[in-house]
Amino acid sequence: MDKNNLYNIPPFADDDRVDGLAKVTGKAKFTAEHQLPGLVYGVFVCSTIAKGVIKNMYLAAAKNAAGVIDIIYYLNCPAVPGYKPADRTKNPNARDYTGHKVFFNNLVLSNGQPIALVVADTFERAVHAASLVRVEYDKEVPETDFEKNKFNGKLLKNRGEFLRNEKDAWKNAAVKLEQEYTIPIETHNPMEMHATTAVWEGDNKLTVYDKSQGPKGVQGELARMFELEEKNVKVITEFVGGAFGSGLRSWPHVHAAVIAARKLKRPVKLTLNREQMFTMVGYRPYSWQKIGIGASKEGKLYGITHQAVSNTSVYEDFAEGIVNVSQFLYDCPNVNTDYKILPLHINTPTWMRGPGPASGCFGLESALDELSYQLNIDPIELRIINNAEVHPQSKLPWTTKYLKECYALGREKIGWSNRPSVPGSLKEDGMLVGYGMAVGVFGAGRGGATAKGILKQDGSLLLQSAVSDMGPGTSTAMVKIGSEQMGLDDNKVRFELGDTDFPSGPTQGGSGSATTVGTAVMAVCDALKQSLKEMAIENIAAFKNLKPEDISYENGKLVAATDASAAIHFTDLLKQSSKPELQVSKTSTGFAQRDKYVANSFSVHFVKLHVHPVTGVIKLKHIVSVADAGKIISEKTARSQMVGGAVGGIGMAMTEETLMDHRYGRYINSNFVDYHVPVHADVPPVDVLFVNKPDNIISPTGAKGIGEIALVGVAPAITNAVYNATGKRIRQLPVTPDQLIG
C-alpha cells in the first residue's frame, strides 16, 4: 500500500479539500442518495391558501393511483408525543412544540404548508398521486403584507429596547440624518435540497439520514418528539450540499418522514422540491429599519437610534439581532435601539448567513456612508475616527480586534485613492465608476465539543466528532489541526463526522466550528501525546526512569530530553507495546472568559463597480474582502468561504427577493428562473485578504470564525459603491437596473 495514500485518495495538492474529490466525482453520498432495501417515497401535498381551515380532502383518486401505499394527513396521522407533551411529570419543563406541527390539525397558517404526505413505491408515482389530491378549504383572509402592517401596533410584538445614555441624541448633533432601509425576504437556496430518510427498527430504535447542520441537534429533537432514548436515535449527515442556516433545525419534512416510516414500518424517503424549499425551511425575514445618526462636524458620532421590524409566522416567534450592531460596532456615547417582530401568515423565518448583523449592517453601514458625504469625510476615515477601542457598553476589551488593519489592507488592494469624492463624477470606458466599502461583524466564540482520536500502528490518525460540514471545509481544517499537532502528513490524518455515533459535536452555525471542534481535536492530540509518553515509560527500556515531562514529542517521535538517542516513533512504540492502536476521547468546554472579553470577528468589504449611465445596469468590477478572523487554519477553504460570502452578498444586494402576491398570500417566484441568485457573469474577481493574526484568548486554535463575516457588510459595500457611481442612494434591496435608469 502506498503509505501516502492510506485511504485511496490522491495526495493533497496544496490546500485541497479532503472531501473535494469525493464530492466532484459523485462518490460522496448526499442525504437523498442513500438507497435502502424496501425504501418507499413520500411527497408532500401543500396548502394553496395562506389562512383557513381544511374542510375536505378528496383522496380517492390519489389512493387509487398506481403504487400508492398510504396518504397521511391530519385525520389519520399518529400523534407525535412531543407536539403536546401530556405527561409533564417526566419533565416539568416540557412545553408544546413551537415549530409547525405537521399533520396536527386542519388549520392552514401559511401557503405551501404541508397538509398531506403521499407515500408510493416510486418517487414519480408519489409525485403524481400528490397532484391528484383535491382540497376544499374554508378560506380566511390572510395577512402577509409586511409593508402594510409594519407599524400595526395590534400585531407587533416587542423584542427588546436598549438605551445607552440619552435617547434620540442624534437629533441634537451638528450633522445628522434619518433614513429607512428595507430588505425583502431572501429564501434559502442551497444547491442540495432538504431530504430525510427515516428507518425504524421496531418501535424504539430510529435511524435518520438527514440534511442537517447538526446531527446531534436532530437526534435530540427526534428523541423528544417521539419519546425515545437519545442513544436509540441515530442521525447520519455525512455530506451536506450547502446550507446557510436552513439546516440548523428540523423542519416538518423531518418529522413527516419519521411519522410515515413508523406508521408503514418501512423506510421512507422524503425530498423537498425547489418550490417547497420556499415555504418549509426558513428564510431571512423581511425587515424594515430606521436609523437616526448624528455626529460632530469633525465626524465624531454623538448618537444613533436604530429601530427595526422583521416578520415572523403566526405560530412561532423568530427574532434576530438586527439592531445590535449599532450598540457596539462604533464608539458612540448615546445609542438607543428598538426591535419588534410582525407575525404574518407565512412560514417561520430562520437564521440565514450572518443572521441579524447581515440585515443590521445594511442599515448602519449605509447610514454611515450617507453621513460621510454630509460630513465630507472619507467613509474609511469616518469609521477610524469612531473606532471602538473597547466595547462601548461593557467597556471590556476585545479578545483581538484588527479592524484598522483590515481598512489598510483593503483600501490599498481596491485602489481606494481612485475613488471620486463627488458621486457620479468618474467615468471609465463610458461607464460611471463607483467605489464603496462597509464593515461586517459577527460574534466569535467557542462552544463545548467532544472528539475522539485513534492513533494506529500504520502511522495514521483517525479523528471523529458528530458535527457536520455544510461546506466551509470543517473536515479539512480539522485534518490540518490534527496533522500539525501530531507532526503528521495531512494524508495520514482523517476526520470523520456526520454520525451521532461519534462523540458529541456542536451544530454547525454561528461561525463556531473551527474554534469549538478544533479545541477538542487539540485536546485529543495533547492527550494522545501524554498517553504515548506514559506508554514509552512503561514499555521501552530507554524511557523507563523518565517522567512524562522529560519526554518531548517531535513529528511522531518521542525523544528523551536528557538523551536524544533515546527516541522512538509512535508506530514502533505501538508495535513494541503490542497495541494495535491508541484511542482517546476528550471534551473541551466553551469560551469561559465572557466576563473579561468581548469576542468578534470583523470584515471590511470593498467594491468597485460600473453603472451604465443610460440603462442603469450594474457591472461589478472588483471585490476585496478583508477578514480579521484570527489564525487561518486552512487557507484555501477559508478563502472559498469568503468568496462564497461575497457571492451571497451580491445576491442580497442585487438579485434576491422572494415576491408574494398578497391577494393569495402566495409566492410568485419560488423557482430558479424567477428567484435570481447571482450567476457567474455577475461575480467579479474577488480578492480575499486575511489579517491572519491568532486569537489565543478565544481558543488555542487561534481562529475566530469566518462564515458570517464573509457575507455581513457585502450588500452595503455594493450599494455604497452604487451611490458613489451615480449619486443614487439605494435603501431598499435589491438594487435592479430600473432604479438606476439615467
Place this chain on the structure above:
Amino acid sequence: MINFEYVKANSAQSASEARIKNGASQFIAGGTNLVDLMKKGITAPERLIDINALPLKEISLTPKGLSIGALVPNSVAADHETVKTKYPLLAMALNAGASAQLRNMATVGGNIMQRTRCSYFYDTTMPCNKRNPGTGCSAVEGYNRMHAIFGASEQCIAVHPSDMCVALAALNATVQVSGTKGTRKIPFADFHRLPADTPQLDTNLQVGELITAVSIPAHSFNKAYYLKVRDRLSYAFALVSVAVALDVKDGMIRSAAIAMGGVAHKPWRLYEVEEFVTGKPISKELFTEAASIAMTGAKTYTHNQYKIKLGKAAIIEALTKASS
C-alpha cells in the same frame, strides 16, 4: 402517472399527420420549454411527436438570404460564421437568451414556439386566461413588473420571452411551415398574436403545421446591436430589449430596422421609429426623439411603469451602440 405516447416522426408530412390525428399531441424538439410545462402541469399532451430526426438542421446562404432549419440548436446558429458575419444582430440576440446549456438544447423552431414566462401562467393554483381561458388574468392587478406595455388586453398582459424573435422581427424574417395541405410562409410580424380575447393562442399556426425553417432576406444593414436589460447578467428574461439594424453611410441613416422585446405579447416592431430615423443624420437628439416616439401609446400597470423610462433609455443606447 400521466402517461403519454411517444412517437418519432420521419418526415414533416408524417409529423403533421400524427399531430392532426390526435388533437392532444405536441411536437417536441429540444424540449427546454415543453418539459417544464409538462412538469408544472400546465400541459399534458397525450402524445409527443419527436421531430428531432427530421432533416431540418441546415443553415444556408443564398443570394436571396439566409435560411436556418427549425432544428438548428440556438448555440449552433449563434456560432455559425455566416450568421455572425452577415446577420450579427441575430447572433447577438441568440447569445443574450437563456444560458449556454439551454442554448445547446433549444432549437430555432422551439425558440419561436416558447410560451410566456408569466409567473401566474406557471402556477396552476392561480387564475390565468392563457392557461385556463375565462378564469381571469392575475397579473393585471397582481405583480406585473415583467409585463407588457404594448398591445395587451385586460385578458392577458404577458410578454413573449424570446430574444431571438426580437431580432427576427426586426430583420423581416419569414417562418416556413409545412402541414398536411402543403407548405406556406408566414411573415414574422404575422406569426405571433396579440392576446385580445384569445390569449390562449400564442401564434397563428394551424393545428398540424410544423415550422421547418426561418428565412431572413438579404439586407443592406451595415450596423447592428442587440441590447438586453435584465436583472442579472445572464439567465434572466429581458426587462426590455432592443434590436437595431441600420444602414449608415457618411453619418446618415439610409434605412433602419428596430424591434423591442419584453414589452408585448409578441416581438414589438417599431415601424414609426424606423421611418422617423430614416434619411436623417445620426445625432443624440435624433435618438432621444426616436425613443419618445417608440414609447407613444404605452400602457403601464402598477409595477412596470419603469418600462417607459427604461425602454427609452434602451432605445437610445441601442441606437447609439449600433451607429457608433
